[in-house]
Amino acid sequence: MSAEIFNKTRRILFSTANNPTKGFATAYEWMEKTYKKNLGPKGYAGLMAELKFYERFGKEYMLTIAGDMGEHADFSGMYDKEITRFDVTTNISFKDFKDYEPYMGDGIKYKIALCDKNNFEVIDVLELGFNKCNCGGYLIPFILLRDQHYNSKGESTWSNDQSLMQICTECSEFSELNSWTHHFLYSPSEFASGLPDDIDFNEQTKAVETYCVEHYKYFRREFREDIMAVAEHTYKITGRKGEGYWTFDFGFKNKAVAEEIPTDVDTGLI
Numbered sequence: 001m002s003a004e005i006f007n008k009t010r011r012i013l014f015s016t017a018n019n020p021t022k023g024f025a026t027a028y029e030w031m032e033k034t035y036k037k038n039l040g041p042k043g044y045a046g047l048m049a050e051l052k053f054y055e056r057f058g059k060e061y062m063l064t065i066a067g068d069m070g071e072h073a074d075f076s077g078m079y080d081k082e083i084t085r086f087d088v089t090t091n092i093s094f095k096d097f098k099d100y101e102p103y104m105g106d107g108i109k110y111k112i113a114l115c116d117k118n119n120f121e122v123i124d125v126l127e128l129g130f131n132k133c134n135c136g137g138y139l140i141p142f143i144l145l146r147d148q149h150y151n152s153k154g155e156s157t158w159s160n161d162q163s164l165m166q167i168c169t170e171c172s173e174f175s176e177l178n179s180w181t182h183h184f185l186y187s188p189s190e191f192a193s194g195l196p197d198d199i200d201f202n203e204q205t206k207a208v209e210t211y212c213v214e215h216y217k218y219f220r221r222e223f224r225e226d227i228m229a230v231a232e233h234t235y236k237i238t239g240r241k242g243e244g245y246w247t248f249d250f251g252f253k254n255k256a257v258a259e260e261i262p263t264d265v266d267t268g269l270i
């Protein structure tokens with residue numbers, strides 16, 4: 001079955017279902033009599049699941065049918081008072097977080113409607129990519145670029161540690177999963193302080209951002225491909241006398257999960 005046949009059939013059957021003089025009964029009838037054989041078993045199961053989801057939840061989730069734009073969404077609608085895209089499937093094991101990642105981050109949530117015979121389970125797409133915390137939140141992996149080591153004489157050893165951390169999207173609990181040591185792999189602040197004095201603030205910001213992205217890519221490639229952000233550990237001053245707290249300062253966040261990562265978490269010294 002080609003994508004063209006699938007999309008054409010999809011358009012015909014949904015407009016039939018939406019037509020008040022025809023409706024779902026006619027759409028299902030045409031499906032069985034005319035279209036089933038052209039769609040093949042997978043296409044048939046997929047499109048039937050979409051029709052059933054639309055029939056069952058169309059009003060409740062205020063569903064509109066998404067086009068064939070290849071963005072992994074069959075419908076958009078409202079879920080928990082938030083604009084949400086829905087991808088309907090009959091087999092969750094074919095689904096991969098990476099396929100959704102490029103389309104995420106524009107403020108619209110992704111849910112997967114898993115069709116098991118006639119029941120639907122609505123699953124958050126983050127579940128495809130991340131482990132769950134005991135609290136129900138998702139544990140998002142990120143890299144922490146730590147400051148340089150100094151020896152007992154206060155001299156730099158020209159080496160830095162990097163920690164693989166994870167942080168919960170709900171309760172903000174974090175933990176270290178692994179760590180590495182690299183020579184000359186500075187923390188973002190150290191990198192910034194080594195930049196020439198004559199560049200302006202915007203150029204400096206841009207350079208630090210680029211630096212963080214480079215290391216995001218490096219750690220993803222070399223160590224773990226689901227790393228989602230790069231941070232350093234900084235002391236955030238909130239009062240005139242130097243009062244404040246230690247926190248993660250994220251120099252880069254993958255936009256797919258940027259809104260999910262907690263900010264200004266009081267970490268203490270770690």
Ligand SMILES: [Zn+2]
Nearest residue numbers: 133135168171
């Ligand atoms: Zn949690």
